[in-house]
Amino acid sequence: MGVITKKVVLRGEGLHKHYLTGKDLSVHVLRGIDIEVREGELLAIIGPSGSGKSTLLHLLGGLDRPTEGRVVVRESEISQLGEEELAVFRNQNLGFVFQFHHLMPEFTALENVAMPALIGGASMQDVASRATELLENVGVGDRLNHKPSELSGGEQQRVAFARALMNNPDLLLADEPSGNLDLENGMRLHDLLVEFSEKRGQTTVVATHNPDLIKKAHRVLQLVEGKLVTGVRSTL
Numbered sequence: 297m298g299v300i301t302k303k304v305v306l307r308g309e310g311l312h313k314h315y316l317t318g319k320d321l322s323v324h325v326l327r328g329i330d331i332e333v334r335e336g337e338l339l340a341i342i343g344p345s346g347s348g349k350s351t352l353l354h355l356l357g358g359l360d361r362p363t364e365g366r367v368v369v370r371e372s373e374i375s376q377l378g379e380e381e382l383a384v385f386r387n388q389n390l391g392f393v394f395q396f397h398h399l400m401p402e403f404t405a406l407e408n409v410a411m412p413a414l415i416g417g418a419s420m421q422d423v424a425s426r427a428t429e430l431l432e433n434v435g436v437g438d439r440l441n442h443k444p445s446e447l448s449g450g451e452q453q454r455v456a457f458a459r460a461l462m463n464n465p466d467l468l469l470a471d472e473p474s475g476n477l478d479l480e481n482g483m484r485l486h487d488l489l490v491e492f493s494e495k496r497g498q499t500t501v502v503a504t505h506n507p508d509l510i511k512k513a514h515r516v517l518q519l520v521e522g523k524l525v526t527g528v529r530s531t532l
Contacts, residue, residue: 302335305466305499306356311365313351325351327522329365333467333501338493340510341503343519349503350471352519356501357390357469358382370466387416391460391468395475397452399444405431405455406440412462423462430458434488450481457488461498468492470502474509486512 311329314322325348333339341349354360356367358374367375374385391412399408410420410427431437434454436447444452453473460468470489474482486509492498493514502509510516518525 302337304332305335305337305370306333306501307331307368308352308356309366309368311352311355311362311367313348313355313360314363325522326355326362329522329524331356331517331524333499335499336493336497338489338500338502338512338514340513340516341501341519341524342505342510342516344505347519348522349519353469353471353501353503357392357467358386359392387412388463389466391463391465393453393457393460393468393470393473395472397444397456399452399455399459401444404441404443405436405447405451408444408455409459409462411459416463427458427462430461431455434458435484448481450477450484453477453481453485454488457485461492466499468498468500470500470504472504472506473502474504474506482506483508 308329308331311326312324313326314324316322329352341352343349351360355362358367358377362375365375366373369389372385374382377385400411403411406424406427409430410423413423414420428437428440431440434457436451436454439447439451447455453476457473473489474485477485486506489500489502489509490512493500502513504510
């Protein structure tokens with residue numbers, strides 16, 4: 297697919313993360329992570345529960361800050377941004393999908409998908425057509441006006457996926473996105489991740505232990521004792 301020749305979207309350099317667990321005690325979760333992700337790549341990060349996959353994704357997405365090291369998205373060193381600047385940057389440049397959909401129950405599927413753009417200052421009139429298109433692209437175009445409680449678990453997660461793409465993010469970060477889905481809906485979501493990567497050039501980093509998604513990723517890195525092991529598998 298030629299990803300290796302494409303521009304670097306994300307760089308993490310020398311990333312360490314310590315958590316205080318008590319008086320003068322700390323846990324060293326990540327130990328000098330170096331990572332690069334290029335345009336259109338679907339990268340899977342694997343490792344057992346508690347290995348630090350979610351911690352790494354949170355650092356890469358600016359949801360947490362590294363104890364040491366830096367994170368650069370395109371040309372912006374997000375680990376140095378202030379809280380308000382970082383919130384704006386996340387909204388405009390990053391998309392997130394988690395194990396649980398985190399949809400707002402009082403809003404329809406269409407309104408939930410449009411929310412990142414609305415938060416950024418756009419009007420519903422301006423963004424309704426894009427939100428509709430995204431819902432159609434993920435296969436729930438007939439559920440625009442349904443609230444989350446009226447959707448199945450698979451439909452809710454596809455709405456969350458569409459919401460993550462609303463602002464055309466440079467980078468999509470997904471943390472166990474199919475972990476709460478049955479086999480069929482999980483595989484459907486995996487196919488969407490691959491489709492948006494290969495046909496639409498969406499750059500994606502996903503933390504997962506799902507064998508189907510690992511198999512479909514372009515590159516796989518494993519977290520072992522707080523470090524990334526390269527060369528686990530790559531189709532680049």
